[in-house]
Amino acid sequence: MKASGSWRAFFALIRDTRPSKLLIASALSLSIVSTIVGLIVPMFTKNLVDGFSLTSIGTMQVVMLVAVFLAQALTSALSTYLLARIGQGVVAKLRDRLWRKLLILPVSYFDRHPTGETVSRMTNDTGVVKGLISEHLTGFATGIISIIGSLIILLSMDWKMTLILLAAVPLLLSFMVPLGRKMHKVSKGLQDETAHFAGVLSGVLSEMRLVKASGSESREYEEGFKGIRKLFRFGLQEGGVSALIGPAVSFTMMMLLIIIIGYGGVRVTSGEMTAGGLVAFILYLFQIMFPVSQLGTFFTQMQKAVGATERINETLRAEEEDFNSGKELARIGEQAITAENLVYGYGEDEPVIQGIDFTLPPGKVTAVVGPSGGGKTTLFSLLERYYSPSGGSIRIGGEPIGAYSLKSWRSRIGYVSQESPLMAGTIRENITYGVEREVSDEELKRVAAMAYADRFIEEFPHGYDTEVGERGIKLSGGQRQRIGIARALMRDPELLLLDEATSSLDSKSEAVVQEALGNLMAGRTTVVIAHRLSTVVDADQILFIEKGRITGRGTHAELLRSHALYREFAEHQLKQAAGRDENEDMGGQEGQEGQEGR
Known part of the structure; x- marks a missing residue:
C-alpha cells in the first residue's frame, strides 16, 4: 500500500467513527484564536523596542500585554482539552467497533490469529491512534496556522529576509520524507512484534500451572526474552529515526537564526531595518521554528498511526458470521439430521472429513468413537x-442446515466439552450464560439439582454467587462439568453434543456426572464423542471413524461381531476399567488398614 493510500485509510477510519464536527470546529477555532493572539506579541514588542522609554510604558499597555498572554493560555488550554476529548471519543468508538466485530467473526479467524495478537489490536494499535489525535493534533493544527501567519507577516515586514528563510524548506523536506518512510516501516514491524509478544505472554500466563508442572520456566523465559530483544531492536531503530529528525530540524533552524541575526544586523546598521523590526523578525522566526519541530513529531507519530490503521483495517475487513439471515428454525422436534457425502479440510491439506454419511435419529443417542x-x-x-x-x-x-439462521440453529444446541469452560464470574452467571430471559432462583436451583450440582454449590458460603475464578480455576474438574451440564439444561436444547464429557474425571466424579448427563440426554437427540466404553455401550447407534471415514456403524453388540478395530477398542477399555477398579479397591483397603492401625 502506498503512503498516500495509507494516509487516506487512516483518515477514512477516523471519519467512520463520526467525531463531533462541533467539537472539532471549536477546537480548531480556539487554536486559530490562540495562534493569532500569539502573532500579535512580536508586533507589540517591535513598537516597544523602537519607541522604548520608561515614560512610554503605560498601565494600559501592561494590562493589554497581560490580557494577551492570558487569552493565549486560556484558548490553548481549551483547544487541547477539546482535542483530547475528541481523541478519547474516537478511540472509544473504534474499540467498540473492533469489539463488536471480534464477537461476530467465525471460529476460523481465531484459529489463525493468536489471542494476544488480537488483544494488541484492541489496546496498543488503537492507543497509537488516540495518541496522535489527543497529543499531537493540537501541535499540528496550531503549528500550521503559526507558520502561515508568521510567514505572511514576515513577507510584509521584509520579503528579502523571508526568502532566505524559505530556502530552508527544500532542505528540511530532503531528510524528512525518507525518514518518514523509514519510521513507517519500523512502526509496522514494532506493532507486529508487539502483537506477537502479547500472544506469547497470553499463552504462557494462561497456562502457568502447566509451565510450573513441566518445569519449563527456563524455556519460556528464553522464548519471552527473544521477543523482548526483538522489541528492543525495533525500539532502537525507532529511537534512531526520532533522534535524527529532532536534531536535523533544530540544526537547520539554528543555522537560519544565525544567518538572520547576521544579515539583519547588517540591515539595521545600514538603516534598512529598525532594531525593533529585527527583534520582531527573530520572534516570528521562533514562532516558525517550534511548530516545525512539532510538525516533525506529528509526522513521525502519523507514520505509526498509519501502520496501526493497516492492522486494524485487516480485522475490520475480515469476513464475519451472519447470525440473522436465513429461515427461523422453530423446533428440531422429530426431524432426523442427516449428513450426505460430507467433506471438510483445514486449508489445502488432505481433508479431515472425507465423504461421510450418517443419520442422527430424533431423540436417540449416537456415539462417535475411533482413533485420535x-x-x-x-x-x-x-x-x-x-x-x-x-x-x-x-x-x-431434508433442508440444509445452512438455510436456517445461525442464531436459531445454535439456540437449539447444547454443548458439553471435556473440560467445560467457565467464564470469570459467579456460578449463577455461568449457569445462565447465553440465556437472554430472566431466570428465577427456583429454575436455577432446579437445573442445578438435575445436574447434581446443587449440593456442592450450597456448601459454598456465597452459594450461587460464588466466584469461580479465571476459567473456573477455583472449582474441581467434576464441579466444572456439572456447572456445564446445568448450563446446557438451562438452554433446554433439542440437539445435545457431548465431547468426551467424562474422560478427564476420576471414577467417583464420573459416576455423578454420568447420572447428570442421563438427566440432560433424556428425550434429546444426542451425539457423544467418547473414549470410555461405559459411555457408548448403551447408545442407539455407534459410528466408528478412522481417518475421516466411517468404517463401521451399528450397536455395541453388532460392532463387536463385525468390526475388528472396535472389538480391540472395547477389549482395551475393559482392561483399563478392570485396572481402575483394582486400584480403587486397593486404595479402599489401604484406607481401612490405616484406620484400624489408628
Whole structure:
C-alpha cells in the first residue's frame, strides 16, 4: 500500500467513527484564536523596542500585554482539552467497533490469529491512534496556522529576509520524507512484534500451572526474552529515526537564526531595518521554528498511526458470521439430521472429513468413537456450523442446515466439552450464560439439582454467587462439568453434543456426572464423542471413524461381531476399567488398614 493510500485509510477510519464536527470546529477555532493572539506579541514588542522609554510604558499597555498572554493560555488550554476529548471519543468508538466485530467473526479467524495478537489490536494499535489525535493534533493544527501567519507577516515586514528563510524548506523536506518512510516501516514491524509478544505472554500466563508442572520456566523465559530483544531492536531503530529528525530540524533552524541575526544586523546598521523590526523578525522566526519541530513529531507519530490503521483495517475487513439471515428454525422436534457425502479440510491439506454419511435419529443417542485425529471433533464443529463443509451437506428434515439462521440453529444446541469452560464470574452467571430471559432462583436451583450440582454449590458460603475464578480455576474438574451440564439444561436444547464429557474425571466424579448427563440426554437427540466404553455401550447407534471415514456403524453388540478395530477398542477399555477398579479397591483397603492401625 502506498503512503498516500495509507494516509487516506487512516483518515477514512477516523471519519467512520463520526467525531463531533462541533467539537472539532471549536477546537480548531480556539487554536486559530490562540495562534493569532500569539502573532500579535512580536508586533507589540517591535513598537516597544523602537519607541522604548520608561515614560512610554503605560498601565494600559501592561494590562493589554497581560490580557494577551492570558487569552493565549486560556484558548490553548481549551483547544487541547477539546482535542483530547475528541481523541478519547474516537478511540472509544473504534474499540467498540473492533469489539463488536471480534464477537461476530467465525471460529476460523481465531484459529489463525493468536489471542494476544488480537488483544494488541484492541489496546496498543488503537492507543497509537488516540495518541496522535489527543497529543499531537493540537501541535499540528496550531503549528500550521503559526507558520502561515508568521510567514505572511514576515513577507510584509521584509520579503528579502523571508526568502532566505524559505530556502530552508527544500532542505528540511530532503531528510524528512525518507525518514518518514523509514519510521513507517519500523512502526509496522514494532506493532507486529508487539502483537506477537502479547500472544506469547497470553499463552504462557494462561497456562502457568502447566509451565510450573513441566518445569519449563527456563524455556519460556528464553522464548519471552527473544521477543523482548526483538522489541528492543525495533525500539532502537525507532529511537534512531526520532533522534535524527529532532536534531536535523533544530540544526537547520539554528543555522537560519544565525544567518538572520547576521544579515539583519547588517540591515539595521545600514538603516534598512529598525532594531525593533529585527527583534520582531527573530520572534516570528521562533514562532516558525517550534511548530516545525512539532510538525516533525506529528509526522513521525502519523507514520505509526498509519501502520496501526493497516492492522486494524485487516480485522475490520475480515469476513464475519451472519447470525440473522436465513429461515427461523422453530423446533428440531422429530426431524432426523442427516449428513450426505460430507467433506471438510483445514486449508489445502488432505481433508479431515472425507465423504461421510450418517443419520442422527430424533431423540436417540449416537456415539462417535475411533482413533485420535480421525475427525470426531471436526464433525462436531460442522454440526455447530463453526465451519462450512467444502463438500456435501448436513440436512434437517431434508433442508440444509445452512438455510436456517445461525442464531436459531445454535439456540437449539447444547454443548458439553471435556473440560467445560467457565467464564470469570459467579456460578449463577455461568449457569445462565447465553440465556437472554430472566431466570428465577427456583429454575436455577432446579437445573442445578438435575445436574447434581446443587449440593456442592450450597456448601459454598456465597452459594450461587460464588466466584469461580479465571476459567473456573477455583472449582474441581467434576464441579466444572456439572456447572456445564446445568448450563446446557438451562438452554433446554433439542440437539445435545457431548465431547468426551467424562474422560478427564476420576471414577467417583464420573459416576455423578454420568447420572447428570442421563438427566440432560433424556428425550434429546444426542451425539457423544467418547473414549470410555461405559459411555457408548448403551447408545442407539455407534459410528466408528478412522481417518475421516466411517468404517463401521451399528450397536455395541453388532460392532463387536463385525468390526475388528472396535472389538480391540472395547477389549482395551475393559482392561483399563478392570485396572481402575483394582486400584480403587486397593486404595479402599489401604484406607481401612490405616484406620484400624489408628
